Each structure stands twice: as structure tokens, then as C-alpha cells.
Amino acid sequence: ESISDPIILFDRDNHITDINHCAAEQFLDVRIPGMKYYSNLDTERLREWLNSDVKHFVFLGQDEMIIEKSYGTKSGRRTYQIKLKKMLDVSEKFAGTVVICHDITERLMIENELKEQYSKSEYYAYTDPMTGVRNRRTGLLLLDAELEEMKNGKGSLTVVFLDIDGLKAVNDTYGHDEGDRLIEFIVSLIKASVSESV
Numbered sequence: 785e786s787i788s789d790p791i792i793l794f795d796r797d798n799h800i801t802d803i804n805h806c807a808a809e810q811f812l813d814v815r816i817p818g819m820k821y822y823s824n825l826d827t828e829r830l831r832e833w834l835n836s837d838v839k840h841f842v843f844l845g846q847d848e849m850i851i852e853k854s855y856g857t858k859s860g861r862r863t864y865q866i867k868l869k870k871m872l873d874v875s876e877k878f879a880g881t882v883v884i885c886h887d888i889t890e891r892l893m894i895e896n897e898l899k900e901q902y903s904k905s906e907y908y909a910y911t912d913p914m915t916g917v918r919n920r921r922t923g924l925l926l927l928d929a930e931l932e933e934m935k936n937g938k939g940s941l942t943v944v945f946l947d948i949d950g951l952k953a954v955n956d957t958y959g960h961d962e963g964d965r966l967i968e969f970i971v972s973l974i975k976a977s978v979s980e981s982v
Contacts, residue, residue, distance in 0.1 A: 790864075790885040792830065793871070798838050798881075800827045807885070813858045834866070838881050841868040852888070862889045914964055915971040946974075 790807030792800055808814035811830050833855055841849045849868045854861055864885040871880045910922040918926070930941050948970060955963035 787884075789887075792827075792834065792883040792885070793878075793880060794831075794834075794838050794883065795878075795880040798831075798835060798842070800831050801880070803827065803830075810857055810862070810885075810887070811855065834883060837866070838868065838883065841881060846870070862887055863892055864888065915968055917971055917975070946970075 785804050787804060788806055790810050791804040792807050793802040795801045803811075805814070807830075808825065812825050812827070814825065833853070837849075837851060837853070847870045851866050851868070852863060853866055854863045856862075865888045867884045867886070869882045869884070871878055871882050873879065910918060912919045927943065930939075933939055934941050948967065951963055951966065954966055
């Protein structure tokens, strides 16, 4: 009862014999602590959720196994890191599997947010945000790689430098928004004229 993670005890026949209050609260929506309030609750859905994993664990004969699994709770879908451990009882009155569930939902959300932020920062490090094409830095890196290939006698290389005539006049006369639109238009024409592999 003092452990803040849900704990579920399975007997040797893979039936749930006991759960702590945290498990009753998270999986069965029980709010009042105390064994007398949840010892006779219907744990069938919980058993079905874990049954195949407990059977697999017992079949393997290992002392411990860790898996990740999601469960639909009253507060929404939660993901748990589940540790299955062989029950060790020197009195030999109890035998079976101890299942300890650690809610990792928030951690996974943070990890996904960090991955998204990393992908965005990587994108902006190598891409011009206005046109969506590779930026100067990436172009130079690609040029270095292509020149190295050329040294090894592989393939051919064409380098094109472009300058937009009259861009300053467009910016000065119509504003930078129009100048940006002109750049985007020219880039779209170039992209339509060359293949992706170029």
C-alpha cells in the first residue's frame, strides 16, 4: 500500500489475487483507500490486459521481464512500463508473479515533444524557411561531398549560381513582401524544372 506505483499479484494459475490501492485507483477508478473497499472488485478487464504477458513471462521461466503497454483508464489512455517479477516467498505460501506498473505517459509525451523540436531545429538548420529549399550552409556541405565524389572519379557535377535581376528595385518599390513572393516564385519555377535527385 505504501508504494506509489500500481502493483498486481497473480497466483500460479495467472489469476489476480491482490492489488494495491494505486492499482485500484488507476485501473478501477477506486478513490477510497483500504483493502475492504477493493479486494472484491471485478479485475477481469485488468487480468485480460496482462494475461498473455504474464503467461509468456511464466513460460520463459525468467526472474524478471520489462515491457511497455497502454491501458485505457478513466482519465484517458496511459502508457506503463511494466515490470514482471517472479514472486519470491521463503514461507512458500505464495507463488506467482508480481506486476509493477510505472506510468510513463508524461515522459513519453516529453520525449516526443523533444523529438519534434529537434526535427524542426534540424530542418531550419539546413533549410531556408521562406522557400523550403536547402540553405547556403547545406549547399556548401553538399558541394563538398560532391567534389569528394568527383575526386574519386565518380559521376559528373554541375554547379549553378543564380542572381535575381531587379530584386532590389522590387523590394524598394513594392516592399519586401513582394520581393519575397518573387523569390518564392522563381524558386518554384526552378524546382519544377529540375528533378529531386539534382
